[in-house]
Amino acid sequence: MSILIKNAYIATMDKDGTSEIPNGFLLIEDNLISQIGDNSNGAADKIAADKGIGKVIDAEGAILMPGLSNTHTHLGMTLLRGYADDMALKDWLEKQIWPAEANLTAEDVYWGSLLGCLEMIRSGTTAFCDMYFFMDETAKAVEKAGIRGCLSYGMIEFGDAEKGTKELAVNEKLVSDWQGKANGRITTMFGPHAPNTCSQAFIARAKEAAEKAGVGVHIHVLETEAELNYMKENFDMCSVHHLDAVDFWNTSKVPVLAAHCVWMSDGDIKLFAEKGVTVSHNPISNMKLASGIAPIQKMLDAGVIVALGTDGCASNNNLSLFEEMKTAALLQKVGTMDPTALPAKAVVEMATVSGAQVIDKQTGVLKTGGKADMILVDVNKANAAPIFDVYSHLVYAAAGSDVKTMIVDGKILMEDYNVLVMDEEEVMKKAKECAYSLAERAKQKE
Ligand SMILES: O=c1[nH]cnc2c1ncn2[C@@H]1O[C@H](CO)[C@@H](O)[C@H]1O
Numbered sequence: 001m002s003i004l005i006k007n008a009y010i011a012t013m014d015k016d017g018t019s020e021i022p023n024g025f026l027l028i029e030d031n032l033i034s035q036i037g038d039n040s041n042g043a044a045d046k047i048a049a050d051k052g053i054g055k056v057i058d059a060e061g062a063i064l065m066p067g068l069s070n071t072h073t074h075l076g077m078t079l080l081r082g083y084a085d086d087m088a089l090k091d092w093l094e095k096q097i098w099p100a101e102a103n104l105t106a107e108d109v110y111w112g113s114l115l116g117c118l119e120m121i122r123s124g125t126t127a128f129c130d131m132y133f134f135m136d137e138t139a140k141a142v143e144k145a146g147i148r149g150c151l152s153y154g155m156i157e158f159g160d161a162e163k164g165t166k167e168l169a170v171n172e173k174l175v176s177d178w179q180g181k182a183n184g185r186i187t188t189m190f191g192p193h194a195p196n197t198c199s200q201a202f203i204a205r206a207k208e209a210a211e212k213a214g215v216g217v218h219i220h221v222l223e224t225e226a227e228l229n230y231m232k233e234n235f236d237m238c239s240v241h242h243l244d245a246v247d248f249w250n251t252s253k254v255p256v257l258a259a260h261c262v263w264m265s266d267g268d269i270k271l272f273a274e275k276g277v278t279v280s281h282n283p284i285s286n287m288k289l290a291s292g293i294a295p296i297q298k299m300l301d302a303g304v305i306v307a308l309g310t311d312g313c314a315s316n317n318n319l320s321l322f323e324e325m326k327t328a329a330l331l332q333k334v335g336t337m338d339p340t341a342l343p344a345k346a347v348v349e350m351a352t353v354s355g356a357q358v359i360d361k362q363t364g365v366l367k368t369g370g371k372a373d374m375i376l377v378d379v380n381k382a383n384a385a386p387i388f389d390v391y392s393h394l395v396y397a398a399a400g401s402d403v404k405t406m407i408v409d410g411k412i413l414m415e416d417y418n419v420l421v422m423d424e425e426e427v428m429k430k431a432k433e434c435a436y437s438l439a440e441r442a443k444q445k446e
């Protein structure tokens with residue numbers, strides 16, 4: 001189906017082309033953007049008539065921009081939203097989250113993932129990178145929801161080689177079953193959990209498997225000072241250098257996605273810049289668990305690719321990248337005591353272009369030939385009057401709930417606030433049932 005969007009304020013996020021078109025149009029044919037341009041001379045209506053376009057969206061009063069990419073999630077954790085708060089990472093995982101997760105079923109993860117997809121559609125996220133369990137279920141949810149998902153299985157090996165072999169087999173099956181499915185909307189990665197929950201040898205095996213399969217790797221790294229201290233005590237070096245010793249950060253064959261990266265030294269940052277690692281910055285989770293402030297401005301200055309992520313819903317507690325963008329900017333300013341740190345446009349780039357680097361390089365900007373993944377942000381709202389600068393509006397004043405329309409891979413998933421791909425009431429009902437029953441089962445086992 002062809003779709004023509006007209007009268008939009010377009011923020012293309014394309015560094016090589018026109019970055020803003022105040023009265024623009026965009027034409028989608030199949031799943032690709034076939035034309036984008038100025039509409040002040042009424043070009044759109046002529047195209048619609050000439051081509052006999054059936055679907056025309058009048059985007060007067062809306063910003064048209066690339067969809068946002070959430071580069072670090074544990075989607076099934078929507079069920080644990082608010083399950084355990086106000087704790088440090090180690091206690092939070094060991095005393096609350098892992099015992100609860102031990103009771104998870106495939107059905108739980110399906111409804112939790114679908115709820116996550118719904119929340120992402122409603123807040124402008126068209127693509128995400130996930131690391132969790134029962135990933136077939138998340139894949140099915142992504143297939144149904146119509147968004148883009150880059151899925152990894154969270155492998156935790158705890159230095160047990162036999163367990164490691166089993167974990168790798170699970171992730172390998174995910175890759176062989178789902179890579180490229182749903183017209184390429186589903187891609188996969190290997191997900192060794194973290195340098196303090198997996199051995200160096202195991203993480204090296206995971207990287208090898210990823211390179212063999214031609215897919216990326218997704219890992220937590222230097223999230224807490226406790227991890228840094230643990231690595232120093234046991235290996236006399238930080239996580240980054242410990243894994244560099246097995247060439248883990250080499251991105252010449254496959255992308256490497258590192259979540260959190262709070263406790264990075266200047267040397268670590270230089271290494272990530274040279275290697276081309278993508279960092280997923282999760283400011284809200286890092287603040288909530290009091291993990292610290294990642295040196296993002298330093299990373300950007302050094303040339304590191306930095307994207308944004310929410311982390312799981314149990315440490316955030318939502319999936320809104322609009323909140324994440326604002327928090328990223330504010331936290332960096334107060335952390336460096338420099339109000340010029342992480343300006344608005346740089347933050348929007350993190351959430352769009354930079355995130356797309358590891359998910360699908362044909363997305364993340366609006367340009368001819370690119371895949372048609374985009375959103376309309378409603379600016380016919382009190383919090384959007386006036387707008388002097390589109391990036392300032394998106395980062396400091398807008399909210400996820402201002403997103404009114406979403407198109408992914410040329411298909412409309414939400415139009416004028418109506419979600420077209422699932423029964424919202426049913427998804428919320430089932431997810432709540434799963435969540436309360438999971439909590440009940442976890443409590444009984446205590
Ligand atoms: O911020 C975090 N740091 C480390 N682990 C996390 C965080 N959030 C969630 N998980 C845990 O990572 C595993 C994913 O497969 C899950 O056990 C999830 O609870």
Ligand SMILES: [Zn+2]
Pocket residue numbers: 072073074220259311312
């Ligand atoms: Zn995480």
